[in-house]
Amino acid sequence: MKRRKAREYVLQFLYACEMNENTQKICNYNFLQEEIEKFWERNYEEQNSDIKSFANQLIEGTIEHIDIIDKIIQKYADKWNIERMITIDKNILRFSIYEILYRQDIPYQVTINEAVEIAKKYSTKESAAFINGILDRIAKEEICHNKSAEK
Structure with missing residues (x-):
């Protein structure tokens, strides 16, 4: 449950970064660290x-x-433009x-299960199914691709 709480953070x-249009700015490491520090001050x-440590690693x-x-x-979200996705779903x-x-x-x-549960809590049942489908395909195709590339 600790890791789920971290993922929720x-x-x-x-989500807050995207709503404040900070997503590109936080790619700057120093700015990111400042934003993380402010986030934990608010929380x-x-x-x-x-x-906190696990959340920071994921962020x-x-x-x-x-x-x-x-x-x-974008590659795996068939017929969905990433810009038009629900912000919560995109960030999950x-x-x-x-x-x-x-x-x-x-x-x-574990990651997929956690994402689905978080989607159920913060988004919709349809979103949970959407996220499950995309993550499952990514996991199977990207992990298999990476393993075959290692051989």
């Missing part, structure tokens, strides 16, 4: 360092790879794709 952070009630990794991640979303996809592609310490099935 990541969603809040990414001062969260005292668990494990939650930093997602932002670092956001251009690649957005291209992957973003941090989940980061986990799937860059965090081999987390089984992709």
Whole structure:
């Protein structure tokens, strides 16, 4: 449950950045660190360092790879323009794709399940199914592609 809470914070952070049109600005490392610090000041009630640490890792990794991640979303989101996606769904996809592609310490099935549960809580049932479908395809195709490239 700690990691789910961390993922929910990541969603809040990414959502706020997008609503404030800061997504491109936070690609600057120093600006990103300032924004993360401000975020935790606003969420001062969260005292668990494990939650904060995991959330920070996901935020930093997602932002670092956001251009690649957005291209992957566009590739797998059949007939959906990323700019027209529900902001919550897009950001759940973003941090989940980061986990799937860059965090081999987390089984992709866990990541997908967490993303679906978060979507059910913060978005819609349709969104949960949409996110599940996209992440499942990405996990199967990108992981298989990466494994075959390693051989």
